[in-house]
Amino acid sequence: MNQALGEKGKLPKIPLLFRTDCGYILVAGLGTPPPKTDLDQRMVVVPSSMFASLRHLIMAAFRACRSIAKGVNIADAFAYELVICLTGIREISKLKEELAKPSKGYALIVLCDHPFACRSLLLNLLVRGAKLVEVEPAYIPRKLPSCSNSGEALAMEEGAMVELDR
Secondary structure (H helix, E strand, C coil): CCHHHCHHHCECCCCEEEEECCEEEEEEEECCCCCHHHCCCCEEEEEHHHCCCHHHHHHHHHHHHHHHHHCCCCCCCHHHHHHHHHHCCCCHHHHHHHHHCCCCCEEEEEEECCHHHHHHHHHHHHHCCCCECCECCCCCCCCCCCCCCCHHHHHHHHHHHHHHHC
């Protein structure tokens, strides 16, 4: 498996940076969520219970970027669009409930125009006390049955259903 994508879908301790058509996406694992006052419109903190693997998280971020770039997004904010693409849940009130649940680890996803802007936002969080950690996904599929018993495949399917409905 590619070292950058982590072992068994874990978020590695080292932040990852990806270039997309709508900018750059930085992904990092956090031990605790930063205070809401430290977050802005381009940052999303997702509990580990909402994603099945690093690949699931990255695919959702790419789909959210693509939907915003094409103007077919469901939510106005990148944060909500990403979580819609991650979970398939379209009701903002339910998304807020899921995002507020406590977790053993969190994924930080930052959307920026330039790689230095992503790194700057991350450094700002680290200076304020955030800690980078390896995060183990804790996703439990909501929809069964499955012939593969793959939680990652089920999670990706739930998020991909949004694409079919657009």
